[in-house]
Amino acid sequence: MPVIIVAGPxxxxKSALALDLAREFNGVIINADSMQVYRELRVLSARPDDAELSRAPHRLYGVLSGRQACSAGKWREMALAEIAACHAAGQLPIVTGGTGMYLNALTNGIAPIPDIDKSIREIITAELAALGHDAFFARLQKDDPATAATLDSANxxxxxxxxxxxxxxxxxxxxWHGAAMLPPPNGMAFLKFCYMPPRDILYDRCNKRFDLMIKQGAIDEVxxxxxxxxxxESPVMKAVGVRELASYLAGELxxxxxxxxxxxxTRRxxxxxxTWFRHQMTDRETIDTQYSESLEGKLRNLVHQFLLTAPK
Incomplete structure (x- = not known):
């Protein structure tokens, strides 16, 4: 069963490529961005606009409340359901986004960590606030040294x-990460495209995108x-731009x-x-040039060849 992945920072x-492929190959675009799943973050997550949504089916955009936490495991479960629905309808699933942890969970499997009740997170968060960051981390080092050794203490x-x-x-x-993994889906074949523009071009796009977000209503969204x-601690409150614009609204900036x-x-x-895509998604078709008619033709040929050979 074929699945296209269009990844990149x-x-x-990447979204423009995914849309072109969806129109050419009867595709459905399935979101793999950890912020675009939240309905409250349309502008600051750069979710597809109404014109883009009208050009091809889109799934898993704005499907969760900001009060919910979306883990890689939860996203994987939702994505597999959407992929199965695509295949049943004779459509091509095109998974698109920049959250490497989500894409890795889909293609390589995931540790079988049980779902954690929200009340436990609330208790832990309150303990962090009461103890302070350093004391909280010191306690984790004592209680779970193997995990603490793998963590960025500032995160x-x-x-x-x-x-x-x-x-x-x-x-x-x-x-849990050392336990037997939940395997990748049986019978699925993946063709992975990864947009990796030169850094100066990418940074310029990041700057211009945030300018556009301001014009599109990012302040009102915050x-x-x-x-x-x-x-x-809600994920939506950690999205790039939320903290900065909140400080502006508070008169602090x-x-x-x-x-x-x-x-x-955004640039960081x-x-x-x-860095993640360069080192973790090594089985990719890299796109590092400006999207053009010749590049479009090359990518379409790769998809045609993939669809001829992928298991049905």
């Missing part, structure tokens, strides 16, 4: 995740988010300062994505 141009979300898994299951993340009184900080964070995020 933010602002790289609060990863620390909370490690602590909640340990609390809920009695085993740390290192234990105002609405703040009115929902979501927990600070000028709009120019908030925009410059958000653009810097894109750099991390480039």
């Amino acid at each position: 933010t602002a790289s141009g 609060t979300q990863r620390l909370i995740r490690a602590a909640e898994v340990l609390r809920a299951t009695g085993h740390g993340l290192a234990h 105002k609405f988010l703040l009115s929902q009184t979501l927990p600070p 000028s709009l120019a300062e908030a925009k410059a900080l958000a653009q810097r964070e 995020y894109a750099k991390r994505q480039l």
Whole structure:
């Protein structure tokens, strides 16, 4: 069963390619971006606009509330259901996004970590606030040294995740990652395209994209988010641009300062994505040139050949 993957860092141009392939090959675009799953983040996550949505079917965009946490396991379950529906309807699934953890879970399998009740995360988050970051990390080092040794101590979300898994299951993340993996889907074949533009071009696109987001209503989107009184640890509150524009709305930054900080964070995020794809998605067809008519023809030929040989 064939599946196309169109990956790449933010602002790289992958969405346009996915849309062209969907129109050419009777495809359905399935989101693999961890922020685009949230309905409250249409502008700041650069979700497809109405014109793009009208050109091809799109799935898993804006399907979750910001009060929900979407893990790689949860996304994988939703994506597999959408892929199966595509195949049953005779359509080509085109999985598109820049969240490497999600794509890896789909193509290579995932550790079988049980679902964690939301109440446990709330307790762990309160403990972090009470103890302070350093003491919380020191406790994790004592309780689960194998996992703590693999973590960036500055990454609060990863620390909370490690602590909640340990609390809920009695085993740390290192234990679960060493367990037998849930395998990749049986019978699926993947053709992976990865957009990797030169860094200077990518950074310029990142800067221009955030300018466009401001014009499209990013400030009002953040105002609405703040009115929902979501927990600070909610993934939507960690999205690039939310914290910076919230500081502007609070009078702590000028709009120019908030925009410059958000653009810097977008560039840093894109750099991390480039690094991940370069080292983790090695079985890819790399696209590092401007999208053109000749490139479009080459990519279509690759898809045609893939569809002729992929198991049905």
